[in-house]
Amino acid sequence: MSGTARPWLLTSPGRWVALYFLSVVIIAALKLTGAIESPVGFILLAAATCLLLPLARRRPDGCTSRAMADYNRRIVFSNLGYVLGLGIAVTLWNRYELSDALVFAIALLPTLPTFGVIWAMGRYLAEEQDEYLRHRTIMAALVALGLVLALGIFWGFLEMFELVPHVWAWWVLPVWAIGLGLAQLWQKVRGA
């Protein structure tokens, strides 16, 4: 029996993803403590996103299927587009008095790449030939959806009763992504 699979963190994609999240946490900490300003933060975030570029190769080590490699590549490019779009949109918003039409247009800059993330997930589920991997991803996505719904509803009522501050609705995607990651981590811990 071949039971010699290396831990996920030691495989190539796992290492780059872990480094990326570590970088994001450090950049967020620097930004929250006021050590860096917005433009520097976005530049560092864009640079950190480049850590995910090895995942964009056609068939990186440790990838379980061709569809997963394609999914990784689409997610990396969507992520790059998101960071660039967000940086440009925030910079324009802060520096110029924009008309409503232009504000609508710059709001699309970070929005469209996030639609790319949703499209990438849809394509993955359509292209994955391995039914067990597809089943695992669907279960993780359902857990993530449950987390978004539960947190969203709970936060909504807390906000309605003025216990917590308002949270922008675009947070649903990061929360969903966190839920997806946690669910997949749980699946790995369980050996599923």
Add this chain to the structure above:
Amino acid sequence: MKNRLKVLRAERDWSQQDLATRLEVSRQSVNAIETGRYDPSLPLAFRIADVFGLTIEEIFLRTE
């Protein structure tokens, strides 16, 4: 659902990866099916049966 995948593999001296390659699925899939954590679809069950040259009933066992 119980199955005899592990025994059948051992008889042929195949690793999980060997079987996965023959079935054109991931090693994780073979592991999940073998340990009973995932029941394969009917098309995959037929492919497994074909690889071993057996019928589905000879590989997968009913659990009452």
